[in-house]
Amino acid sequence: xxxxxxxxxxxxxxxxxxxxxxxxxxxxxxxxxxxxxxxxxxxxxxxxxxxxxxxxxxxxxxxxxxxxxxxxxxxxxxxxxxxxxxxxxxxxxxxxxxxxxxxxxxxxxxxxxxxxxxxxxxxxxxxxxxxxxxxxxxxxxxxxxxxxxxxxxxxxxxxxxxxxxxxxxxxxxxxxxxxxxxxxxxxxxxxxxxxxxxxxxxxxxxxxxxxxxxxxxxxxxxxxxxxxxxxxxxxxxxxxxxxxxxxxxxxxxxxxxxxxxxxxxxx
Ligand SMILES: C[S@@+](CC[C@H](N)C(=O)[O-])C[C@H]1O[C@@H](n2cnc3c(N)ncnc32)[C@H](O)[C@@H]1O
Numbered sequence: 001x002x003x004x005x006x007x008x009x010x011x012x013x014x015x016x017x018x019x020x021x022x023x024x025x026x027x028x029x030x031x032x033x034x035x036x037x038x039x040x041x042x043x044x045x046x047x048x049x050x051x052x053x054x055x056x057x058x059x060x061x062x063x064x065x066x067x068x069x070x071x072x073x074x075x076x077x078x079x080x081x082x083x084x085x086x087x088x089x090x091x092x093x094x095x096x097x098x099x100x101x102x103x104x105x106x107x108x109x110x111x112x113x114x115x116x117x118x119x120x121x122x123x124x125x126x127x128x129x130x131x132x133x134x135x136x137x138x139x140x141x142x143x144x145x146x147x148x149x150x151x152x153x154x155x156x157x158x159x160x161x162x163x164x165x166x167x168x169x170x171x172x173x174x175x176x177x178x179x180x181x182x183x184x185x186x187x188x189x190x191x192x193x194x195x196x197x198x199x200x201x202x203x204x205x206x207x208x209x210x211x212x213x214x215x216x217x218x219x220x221x222x223x224x225x226x227x228x229x230x231x232x233x234x235x236x237x238x239x240x241x242x243x244x245x246x247x248x249x250x251x252x253x254x255x256x257x258x259x260x261x262x263x264x265x266x267x
Pocket of ligand 1: 040
């Protein structure tokens with residue numbers, strides 16, 4: 001079954017522009033005074049491109065790693081539009097975040113937008129952390145960015161009979177109003193494996209003067225649901241110290257109502 005990653009333009013439409021995590025990463029590289037940066041699972045360049053746009057001014061070198069041809073193609077097209085002084089400081093590598101290699105150790109490795117939730121097995125998660133540790137300079141940071149577990153969705157899965165509520169979670173239009181994407185989501189949670197089975201159902205509308213024609217498709221994901229203490233253990237077990245933990249993209253502290261879970265490990 002194809003996922004949204006084979007439709008990178010729709011991935012970008014789904015996310016819209018100006019999401020607050022983009023600004024978080026712009027501020028993060030400056031706060032940490034990082035210059036050599038790797039983004040794991042860089043996808044369509046949603047975060048890579050805004051960082052690359054700062055590359056000349058802040059003396060950054062940015063490397064994006066992703067498995068998907070289609071997503072990397074979209075990222076490449078965005079990087080091509082940057083001034084040459086920025087473009088030349090970016091490289092995109094097709095590779096697996098469990099076993100990529102960069103030519104020289106870097107200051108900062110980031111994994112935005114819950115990419116790590118795609119890494120389901122413990123041995124693969126350990127491989128991601130171990131690779132990050134090996135690719136960082138002494139004092140370098142590994143920043144992991146996930147959603148906090150949605151206990152309400154988990155609880156619905158444990159009702160008898162189990163329920164999977166349909167949630168309309170995205171409704172985005174292109175700037176010219178010609179396309180509209182609506183996303184519906186259901187989550188079924190297997191508590192004993194911390195595994196969420198997520199079904200996304202998309203309606204993509206072509207908006208004309210006369211009517212709105214919809215094209216519908218589904219995209220299924222299995223994702224690992226990480227809890228904060230588990231992330232901490234992954235960092236500690238692979239030789240990092242946990243430096244900070246945020247519950248949102250304004251560097252706010254993690255709390256019981258946080259939606260995001262961003263942990264920073266330091267070598
Ligand atoms: C949620 S998207 C995030 C894209 C981008 N970082 C952003 O913030 O928009 C997840 C990306 O991770 C990539 N991915 C998933 N598993 C991967 C793996 N094992 N190795 C490399 N890339 C992977 C997918 O192809 C996809 O582009």
